[in-house]
Amino acid sequence: MSDSFSALREILKTGNIAEDISYISEPCHQRLLDALRNSPGSGDVVSLVRHILRREDEKQGRSSPSYLQIPRKAPFLKINWEQASIQTFNERKDYYLISASAWQPQWLDDSQEYPPDKPLFDEKKCRNYEPVTGDLFLQLVNRETYLSIGQRDAIRGILTAPENSTLVINLPTGAGKSLCAQLPALLNSRNNNGVSVVVVPTTALAIDQERALKPLIEHPTAYYSDDSVEGKEKNKGIRDRIRNGTQRIVFTSPESLMNSLASSLYEASKSGMLKYFIIDEAHMVEQWGDDFRPAFQEIPGLRKDLLRLNSFTTLLLTATLTESCLDTLESLFGQDLKVISAVQLRPEPAYWFKWCQSSEIRKQRLIEAISHLPRPLIIYTTKVEDVEYWKKELNRAGFKRHDTMTGKSTTRQREKLIKKWQEKKIDIVIATSAFGLGIDQADVRAVIHVCIPETIDRFYQEVGRGGRDGKACMSLTLYTDEDFNIALGLQKDAAITVERGLERWQSMFIKKENLQDGRYRIPINNPPSLSEKDIDMQNEQNRAWNIRTLTLMNRANLIEIDSEEPPLKKNFESESDEVYQKAWDLYRNCRIIRIRNESHDKKLTWEDDIEPVRKQRQNWSDKNLRLMKEALKTKRCISEIFAEAYNISARSMGNRSSVIVSKACGGCPVCRKNGVTAFAGIMPASRAVWQNPNFYLGGELQRLIAGEKILLIFYDSVEELKKFQRGRKIFKWLIEQGMRNIIISPEYREFIKENSKINNSFTFLFDNYEPYLIPRIPTLIFHPPGNPLSPNYLSNTSDIMRVILLSKNTPDPDREDRLLINIFPGKYFKFDIFCTEVSI
Template structure:
C-alpha cells in the first residue's frame, strides 16, 4: 500500500478539510486529486474529472499491492463527486454499495474488447503501476555541476555529451543525439552558464514558445532575469523584450531562448552587437531535427539560421551545438551540409529507444466509432494525458467533445495559440490544474512534464518521426506510459496529403530569376536579392507579395544552397543610432528584413540545365525520404505486424557509415520496447535497451598548459611527482594546494581513488572558471577520457598499472602523484623512483619550485 493512501481515504470518506501542507503525499496521483478538490473557480473540477482522478488513485493502489485485494473507498454523494452511479461506471469503477449519502466503490482494470490481447495485458496496468522501464542510472558528476545545484549526471550519455561540449575546439559544431529524458537540454544550459560567469550570451533557438517558456522556468532559480524571448504585444511584454535586448548588448544576459523568426528579426541587431564585442559564447539549436522537418515546410526561418550563423562567425568565434533526440540519416546530412563550416563537425550519440510506452493501435470504422473509443480511453487512462490531432480544427472538435461529456480540467494548444495562452497552459500543466491537453504537434516539444502517463493519437502522423516524438512526451520520468492510436481509413489519406510540398523545377527557376532580376550589388562580389519578390513577371504573379510567397522564395534559396549553386549569407543589421529619425531607421530595417546576401558558387545558376542536373536530384531525394517515413508509419498500424515496433524505429534512426561530407561513424540504435502487438502475440515481455557509452569525439581538443608547468615538463609529456610518508594534515594541505596550482596551469582530467573525489571536487571548485573531469583510478581507461592534461593520484591500494606510464594516445601532458615507495611495475624488487628515465620530482622540492 502506498504511504499516504489511508490518509487520503480518510479525507475523502469523512469529508474532512484538506491539509494545508500536502508535501507528505508522495504519490503524484494523490496530490493531483487533492489539488483538484481544493481548487476553486475557474479551475474547479467537474464530476467526470474527479471520477477519473479517484479511479487513478484506486488503480494505482491496486497495482501497488501486486494482485492483492482490490481497494475501495466511500465517496460522498455531494459535489464535486459524481451524484449518479453512471458517471462512476463510465470510468471503469464498480459501485459496491449505494447509500443515500455515499457510494462504496472500487476500480477495475480496463480491458476493451476492441484492443487485441487487452484481456491478457490490460493497457492501463503498467501505467497505473508506474512500472520502472528506464534502465540507466545517474552517474557521479563533475565539480562544475554545482553551478546548477546538481551532484550527478542523469546518464552516461549526458556526461559524455557535456564533456564533449566543454572540450570542443573553438569554432566547431557538435551534434548531440541523446534520448528524451536523459538530460539533453542541460548539455547546452550548463556550458552556456559556465562560459558566461563574467560576461557573454549563448543563443538557444527553440521551435516553440512553450519550450522557451519551459526552459526559462527551469533556470529561474539560477538567473534572476527573463531568458525567454517571444512575441507579446502587452506593455509588460515589450518591456521584457527590450530588457533582454539591452542585456545582450551589455553582455549580462548569459542565455536566451527564442524562435528562429525572432532571432533573424528583432533580436538580430543585439546579437550582432554582442558578436562584434566577442561576447557570443554558443549558438544552439534545440530540437535540431526541426531544421529539416519544419524548415522544409512551414517554418523557413529554420533554414535561414545557417546563413545568420556564418555572418556571426565572421565577427567572432563561437561553438555551435545541435541538440536532438530523433536524428535520422537524412537529418544528419542536412545538418552537416548547413552547419559544418568553417570549423570541424562531430556527432556524439547515445541512442536508446524509449522503453516506457506500450503501443496500442485501433482501426475505427467511422468517426463515430473513434469518438466513442477515444472517450472510453479518456475515462479509463491515467492522468496527465495528451490527445494529439493533426489539424487545428480537430483540436477544437475534440475539446468540444470533452466539454460536452462534462470534463473541465483540459486545455488546448495549436500553432495559433498566443504566447500568453501557451505560458498559462504550461503553468497550469506544471501546477496540476490541467489533466488533459488537446493539441497539435506544436505542444510538448521538449517541455519537461515528467509524469505524463498516456498519449492518445486521434490521427495518423505523416511520418514515423512525428509519431515517435509525440509518443515520447509520455513517461519522461522513466516509468511506464500508454500510447494509443485511434485511426480511420481517411486518416491515412490525410497523412499522405501532409507530406512535404516540394517546389517544382520550373517554379523554383522562375522564382530565382525574379529575385535575381531585382538584385542589388553588395560588397565582396556578392548580391543582395529580395525575398519578397513576386514569383515571376507573369500576370497572375506580378502582384504576389504575401507571406506564403516569401516562404517559397526562402525555400528556393535553401534548395539552391544545398545544391551548391549559391551560398546564402547575411549582412549586419542597421544600427539605430546611425539614423536621423525613427522613420528612416524603420525603412532601412524593413529593407534588411526583406533581402538576403547571395554569394554565387556556380556561374551557371541561371541555366535551366544546371537546375535539372543539380537541384532536381535533391528534390526527388526528399520526396523519397518523405514517402519512406510515411510507409514506416503505415507499417506501425498493421493489424498483423511482421516485426517488433522497435525494429521500425531502429530502421528510422540507425545511421550508417558515410563519407559524404566527412568521415562518419555509424550510429547504432539500442532497441527497446514497452510492449507492442508483435511482442504481445509472442509473449515477449517489455525490454529496455542499454544506453551506449560514447567515446570522446574530439581527437585534438583545445587545451592550455601554463608556462610554469611547461617549463617543468621540459618538453616531456609525462611528469612523476613522488611524495614521502608525511604527517597527514600537513600533507593534505600541500596536496590540495598542488591540485589547485595544477588546475590553474591547465589540468582538466583528475584520476583519483574514489575516497578522494569529494575532497578534490571541493578544491577544484575554488579555482574560478575551471572545468574538471573526475575519473576513478580503478576504472582508468585513457581511450574513454578527453585528450586533455591529466593528473593521476596513485594510492598504494593496488600496484601501479603499466598503462599509467604510457601516454602514446595523447599529446596532452600527464602528471602522476605517487608514493616514493611505489615499485617498478615491471619488477617489484626495485622502486620506480630509482629507475624512471623521464621527468620526475620529489614532492617537497616540486612545491618549493612552484612557490606553494
C-alpha cells in the same frame, strides 16, 4: 494502505475538502481534491477516482481491490461509475462503497492477457540507466551527478570543443539534453561576462526553459513576441543585456533571432561576448524549415556572418537524429561538424494500435480510454480543426479539466496552458504537434493519437512526451481509413518544383545588389511573375516560398546563404526615423547570398543539381511514412522500426561515424503475441570526439615538463600530502596550470572537493585512466600507494599529456623487483622538491 490514501478516504467521508491538504503526497490525490474544489465535470470525477483506486491497488500489490466511501451528495450525484469500470457496493442511505477493476476492452487485442493500464498505475520503472558520478562544476546548477553517461560525455565534449567548432548532441529524451545547453552557457558567464543564444522551435519551450533557470538567473531569459507594455520592456531589457554581455543565456525563436535580436547579437559578437550559438530540437531545422518555418534554414547564414567577427561554439541538440536530418545539418552548418551520440530507444512506452471502422467508433473508444487511463495524458491530432472537434466531444462526455494547443495558439494562451499543466489544474491536453517540444512534464502516463502521423519520426517524438520520469507509459493510436489520406497529403513533397523554383530565382536575382567579397543582396518579397495568381499571393506566403527556394539552392550547392549586420539606430542619429525605417525594411526584405555555381540560372543546372536534392528529400519522406504504416501493420517489433529510422551509416566523405541505436521496447503487438517481455538495451558511451580539443597549459608547467608527455611526481606517503594541506595546494596549482582530466578514486577526493577554485574549473573526474574514452587534454593522475601501476599510464602511444602523482615505493610495472623511481627515464620530481620548485 498508504497514509495519503487513508487521509483522502477521511476527506471524502467527511466532505471537508476546504481544509489544508499539503500533507497529501500522491499527485493523483491532489488532482482529485483540486477538481472537487472547482466544479469538475462528471467525467473528470470518474477518471480521477479511478486513478486513485487503481494506483492504490497496484502500489499495494493487493489481490483484493481498494475501496472508497462516497457520500450521496454533489459532486458525486448522477455519476456513471460503470463508464470507468468502477463497481458500487454496500449501498447505504448516505453513502456507498466503490472499487475499480483493470481495463481490458474487448476491442483492444491482447488486453485480456496484458491489461494496458496495469503498468501505468503501478508506475513501473522502465529506464535502465542510472545517474553517473558528476564533475565538480555541477555544483553550479545544484547537482552532484549527471543524469546519464550520454549527458556526461556530451557536456565534456562541449567544454573541450575547439574554437569555431560545431557539435551535434544526440541524446534520448530524459537523458539530460537541456543541461547540455544550460550548463556550458552558465559556466562561461559566471562573472556576467558572456551570453549564449538558444534557438527553440516554440514559445512554449522558451517559457519552460526560462522557468527551469529561474533559481539561477533572476532576470528574464525567454525572448518572444509580446506587444504588451510589460512585454516590450522585458524584451528591451534582454536586448540591452545581450549587448553589454550580462544576459548569460537567452531562449528565442528563429524568427526573433533573424530580426529583432540580430543587432544585439552582432554587438555581443564584436566584443567577444557571444559564447555559444545553440539550436535546440535541431531536427526541426529540416522538418519545419523545409515546410512552414523557413527561418530555421536561414539561421546558418546569420551564424556564418557572426563567426567573421569572433569565435564561438555551435551546438545542435536533438533526441531524434535521422540520416536525412544529419545530411541537412551538414549542408547548412558544414561537413566538419562532429556528433556525440548516445541513443537508446525509449523503454517506457507500451504501444497499442487499433483501426476503427468509423469516426463514431473511434470517438466511443477514445472516451472509453480517457475514462480509464491515468492522468495526465495528451491527445494528439493532425489538423487544427480536429483539436476543436475533440474539445467539444470531451465537453459533451463530461470532461472539463482539459485545454488545447495548436500552432495558432497565442503566446498568452500557451503561457496559461503550461502554467495550468504544470500546476495540475488540467489533466488532458488536446493538441497538434505544436505542443510538447522540450516541455518537461515528467509524469505523463498516456499519449493517444487520433490520427496517423505523417512520419514515424513525428510519431516517436510525440509518444516521447510520455514517461519522461522513466516510468511506464502508454501509446494508443486510434485511426481510420481517412487518416491514411490525410497523412499522405501532408507527406507530399513541399519543396518547390524545378520550373517554379527557377522562375522565383530569376525574379529575385535580376534585382540583385552587388556587395563586396562576391556577395549579393537578394530581395525576397519579389513575386515570381506578373501573373494575377502571383501578384495576389499574400506577401508572407510569397516571402516563405522565396526563402525555401534559396535554402533548396543552398543544399544543392548553387549558392551559399550568408547574412549582414542589421542597421543600427546609432548610425542613423543624424537621419530621420523614416530613413532608419527604410533601412530596416531593406534588411527584412532581403537576404545575402554568395554564388557557388556560375550556371545557377540555367534550367539544365537545376535539372542536374536541384532535382536530385528534391528526389532525395522525397525518398526520405516516403520512407518515413512507410515506416509509420509498417508500425500500424504490427508485423515486426516497434523497436526494429525505430532503429531503421534512427540508425545512421558511417561515411568516408566528411569522416562521418556511424550512429547505432540501442533498442528498447516497453511492449508492442508483436512482442505481446510472441511472449517477449519488455526490454531495454544499454545506453552506449561515446569515445572522445575531438582529435585536437581546446585546452590551456600554463607556462610554468610547460617549463617543468620540458616538452615531455609524462611528468611523474613521487610522494613519500599520503600523510605527507595531508600535511599543511600540501596535497590540496598541489592539486590546485596543477589545475590552474591546465590539468583538466583528474583521475582520482573517490576515497582521495578530499584533496579537491573543498577547493572553490577547483570546483569552478572545467575539470573532469574519472575513477580510472582509460585513454580511449577520456578527452585528449592534459590529465592529472593520482595513483594511491600499494596498488600496482598499469603499464598504459606510462605508454608513449597516447598523445595525452599526463602528470602522475604516485608513491616513491611504486614498483616498475614491467618488473616488480625494482622501483619505478630508480629506472624511469623521463622527467620526474620528488614531491618536496616539486613543491619548492613551484613555491608551495
